[in-house]
Amino acid sequence: MDTQTLSAHRAASTGVRMTVHSSKTLKVTMATGHDLLAKAGSMIAYDGYVQFDGAPANLRRSAEEMVSGEGGKLMLCRGDGDLYLADYGGDVIVLHLDNEALSVNGATLLACDASLELTIEPVKGLAKLSGSGLTNLVVRGTGWVSLVSRGIPMALDCAERETYVDPDALIAWTTGLDMKARRTVKASALIGRGSGEAFQIGFKGQGFVVVQPSEDTGDRFKVRG
């Protein structure tokens, strides 16, 4: 068989814990003692010896629901080998946290090291009306995190000037930013002449915000089900 065109798609072997293969697949190098939390059902392939379990008991049920959407689950992956994860063709982002914290919009978390701390924090102010929920997931500690974005993501620096983001396109932001909601609803919206953009979340401070070029944050399991 001529495998010339296929061999170009082979995953490169790297010593790094998490790498992105062809922008849509996450490759995780698993090692014993370094467990991984991933969205249940996101595994597409693995080699070596990898086991999948339900989420650990110390993870609060509500946190789990937030990550994986309604009725979904998180899974704990352990073992030795290479694990490949993907989420319905979304673009994969890999981040390494060095004793830092990242606030994530629930359904966009694909995987993270089990050593990281997942907490739910309430969204303050008007931003809670924005449709992305009353609470947010904060990933804290030292380790690797992987997010998924519908389309090629963009990181915006909030240090220079205030950055406003459509809550439906928001994926993640660094904690410690000043957040404030901004309404652009005018009286004209009441008579059927709205601009379609009513709420934005403004960010200011040292850090960055990640957005996706699609305003669909829903996860894919709901559609199939």
Add this chain to the structure above:
Amino acid sequence: MHSTLFAHIPVESTGRYTLQNPQLLKTDVTQGSSPVLARQGAMVAFEGQVEFDSQYRNRSWRNVERMTGERLELMRCKGNGVVYLANLAQHLHIMEVGRGLTVDSSYVLAFDGSLGVGIVAVDSAVEVASAGAYNLELSGSGQIVLMTSGEPLLLEVTPEKNVCCDADAVVAWSTSLRTQLQAPTSTSAVWRRRGSSGEGWEMQFSGTGHVLVQPSELLPPQHLRTSGVLGQFGMGSGGLRGNNLGGSNS
């Protein structure tokens, strides 16, 4: 913190419209004199002071829209700053309108307010999925940003070379082209439109110009904002995911 993400920081603007990446448009609203007209709800993020207003449509225009179903709800973006626009991660293309462009309104992301817009009937009475019976015709000098599901194909039409496209996949064409619809049927199955080959209506273009075709024969999910108060205020995306069928465009 280090990440693959920092390859995706904002690019330098080179004019009014710049592609941040194939799926995201960076619009510098300070440049140019006319306002930027964008599809309602397409804003992903912005920096600086930008205002979003609904574009006023007079009664006759609204009547035409209602009768033809060619509905394009626009917002004016003006102010001082940079706006990022995108729609369902579709691929975006900046183009000069030049000598006129005919496009279905569901493939328009943004254009200069200085352009002339009209609704025209395509030479057929048949409503086909992608290029409907009515289309938008843009003229004047300015730029337009189109969106396609996947990477498109631009075909050149010359007097010697006619081009046939699946009518469900056609996105836009030069206004100067003549169009004609035809159904590829054989005698064995004339009564079935899709015949035995599974192909539906074909659009034939002749003249001189260009045709833009997308690698998908589906309409993008448009006009799916939730109704009611929330939808009026541009919030919520409940209907969206159900209609998006789990596919990402790539």
